[in-house]
Amino acid sequence: SQELEQSPQSLIVQEGKNLTINCTSSKTLYGLYWYKQKYGEGLIFLMMLQKGGEEKSHEKITAKLDEKKQQSSLHITASQPSHAGIYLCGADGTGANSKLTFGKGITLSVRP
């Protein structure tokens, strides 16, 4: 079964700093999804990446997919307190509409 490893486990950054978090899959990635979650709350969709080398940006968040490494990275530029939360990556290992497997999540804290 597919496993997703997220690193680092947690991260504390000063407001205004850039940061990168990673998600590495044990198997081929067909679709890679990034979600944000506040502790105990719902999942907020951030981005979906499908093709190797694909890169998407939304506001100050950029996600990339490295198909060869079976890895995705999420980069936040000039972090703000509103970026704080848990970042989850999910992958559908056998193609569209199959189940999503999630990583354990990365807890991001942003110090004002």
Added chain:
Amino acid sequence: EPEVTQTPSHQVTQMGQEVILRCVPISNHLYFYWYRQILGQKVEFLVSFYNNEISEKSEIFDDQFSVERPDGSNFTLKIRSTKLEDSAMYFCASSADTYGYTFGSGTRLTVV
């Protein structure tokens, strides 16, 4: 933007009681899912549903669980006899015939 709606947002039940968690997926979506997240842990897949039948289920989804699409709009998860360890956030999700999953905001189930 279309949403997946889950009700109730929070349910408290006595151990041994039956609970039904309700979801209204996005109207033109064809694939439906339930996930569970025990507080502080990973989001875990429970079951997927397509064409009025279960397409995949996890080891967690044992005989205590059942899903139903009683009409054209609702998708329910029933837990027959709740245990303390069923306490978790339950997420419903739906997808169309392409990549992309929309999650509901979850039902927090507390078994006492």
